[in-house]
Amino acid sequence: MTEINISNKEPIFPISAAAKLLNISVHTLRMYEREGLFIPYKKDTNQRSYSKADIERIKCIRNAINESKISINGIKTIYSLIPCWQVIKCSEEDRKKCEGYIGHGKPCWSYSHPNTMCENKNCRECDVYNNFSECGKVKELIKSISR
Amino acid sequence: MTEINISNKEPIFPISAAAKLLNISVHTLRMYEREGLFIPYKKDTNQRSYSKADIERIKCIRNAINESKISINGIKTIYSLIPCWQVIKCSEEDRKKCEGYIGHGKPCWSYSHPNTMCENKNCRECDVYNNFSECGKVKELIKSISR
DNA sequence: GATAGTTGACATTTATAAATGTCAATAAAA
DNA sequence: TTTTATTGACATTTATAAATGTCAACTATC
Numbered sequence: 001m002t003e004i005n006i007s008n009k010e011p012i013f014p015i016s017a018a019a020k021l022l023n024i025s026v027h028t029l030r031m032y033e034r035e036g037l038f039i040p041y042k043k044d045t046n047q048r049s050y051s052k053a054d055i056e057r058i059k060c061i062r063n064a065i066n067e068s069k070i071s072i073n074g075i076k077t078i079y080s081l082i083p084c085w086q087v088i089k090c091s092e093e094d095r096k097k098c099e100g101y102i103g104h105g106k107p108c109w110s111y112s113h114p115n116t117m118c119e120n121k122n123c124r125e126c127d128v129y130n131n132f133s134e135c136g137k138v139k140e141l142i143k144s145i146s147r
Numbered sequence: 148m149t150e151i152n153i154s155n156k157e158p159i160f161p162i163s164a165a166a167k168l169l170n171i172s173v174h175t176l177r178m179y180e181r182e183g184l185f186i187p188y189k190k191d192t193n194q195r196s197y198s199k200a201d202i203e204r205i206k207c208i209r210n211a212i213n214e215s216k217i218s219i220n221g222i223k224t225i226y227s228l229i230p231c232w233q234v235i236k237c238s239e240e241d242r243k244k245c246e247g248y249i250g251h252g253k254p255c256w257s258y259s260h261p262n263t264m265c266e267n268k269n270c271r272e273c274d275v276y277n278n279f280s281e282c283g284k285v286k287e288l289i290k291s292i293s294r
Numbered sequence: 295g296a297t298a299g300t301t302g303a304c305a306t307t308t309a310t311a312a313a314t315g316t317c318a319a320t321a322a323a324a
Numbered sequence: 325t326t327t328t329a330t331t332g333a334c335a336t337t338t339a340t341a342a343a344t345g346t347c348a349a350c351t352a353t354c
Contacts, residue, residue, distance in 0.1 A: 014322095016329070026330080027314055045321060047330060068252060069341075071311070074221020081228055081286055086293045101290075104283055105215060136251055139228055143248075146233045146292040161352095163299065173300080174344060192351060194300060216311075218341070299352070306345065315336065322329070 011041035011049035018050040022058055029058070035072050036110035037061050037079075039124045053133050060135035079107035082138055084128040086145045090117050158188035158196035165197040169205055176205070182219050183257035184208050184226075186271045200280050207282035226254035229285055231275040233292045237264050 018040075019026045033040060033048075038057055040048040050058075064070045070078070084090075084100050094116040095101040100108025109123035123129050131137060165187075166173045180187060180195075185204055187195040211217045217225070231237075231247050241263040242248040247255030256270035270276050278284060 014329075015331095025314065028312080030332085031313075045330095047321070065312080068224070069218060069220040070224055071216060071218035071221050071341090073216040073311090074218050074224065077215070077217055077221065078225060078228070081225070081289055083289055083293050085290075104286060139251060142228055142230055142289055142292075143232075146230050161299075162301095172344065175342080177301085178343075192300095194351070212342080218311090220341090295354105297352100297354080299350105301350070302348100304346090306343105308343070309341090311339090311341085313336105313338070316334090318332100320329105320331070322327100324325100324327075 008052045011051045013050040015048045021055050057133040077105050083145055084108045087128045155199045158198045160197040162195045168202050204280040224252050230292055231255045234275045
């Protein structure tokens, strides 16, 4: 079980393989990334590397764009509604100065969160980021925090 | 104060006046409505009538489309994340069968909510609908319920 | 009762977001 | 050490969402 998860998260595909698996161009993949839709692993040589979980995440994004007709800015805005502050239980002081809490239009993992508990975290490893590798989870999380 | 609110909500503009105030065509206005973005008042003769609050609401929608580049389906999906169940405090049983709670991609006010407490409500009069006549309130509500 | 505005349905146009193309520098593999 | 892949930056193309056009039946206003 744990092994499977590890291997799902292991970044093993270069960008060309990821593009092939997703049936899209390398270009498009890099555009999505530039928009902040996802964060691939980067080797020390600055080359991108994708895990199976990354591929699944991007499938969701693709589906949102192509089937659900949600624009990239729409997806970013939806991600910005994820109640990250509840997931990571950050302090009131952190929230006051955190773009992820205050901001609109961009997912929290697009910001650098200076002077907060997220400052030195790698968002790719964060629960906020990882809980949404599957589609349609945003509303589920909103439901769960409103108990 | 109350007078001002009443007059803000009073449907006084025919569709042509609303279109002029918003600098858009009657066509576009009716398209947005068909998509479920808003619910104008309808006279018994089936003619639409818009209040000042309606105009403000549609300004927000316009801004989302034109400035923020969020597609109509994106806006619908964002509206579908409004935790209506918290606003109206509906029962667990109602939630189980309510599209507004279960569904994705459409605002709750697009559904007919059969066999729920919303069944015979006019969504145009509902707090869920009215709390979002101002822009950017969705995240605020998500914050407020996660206290 | 004549003129102007509204409705819904279907068709067409346009604006632009999304997707590719090109290229020179850098890194990996063969 | 030559070939193949990746990077970022800028330019161009294309697919299609958003916006209009048209029309015949219905409603309001004068």
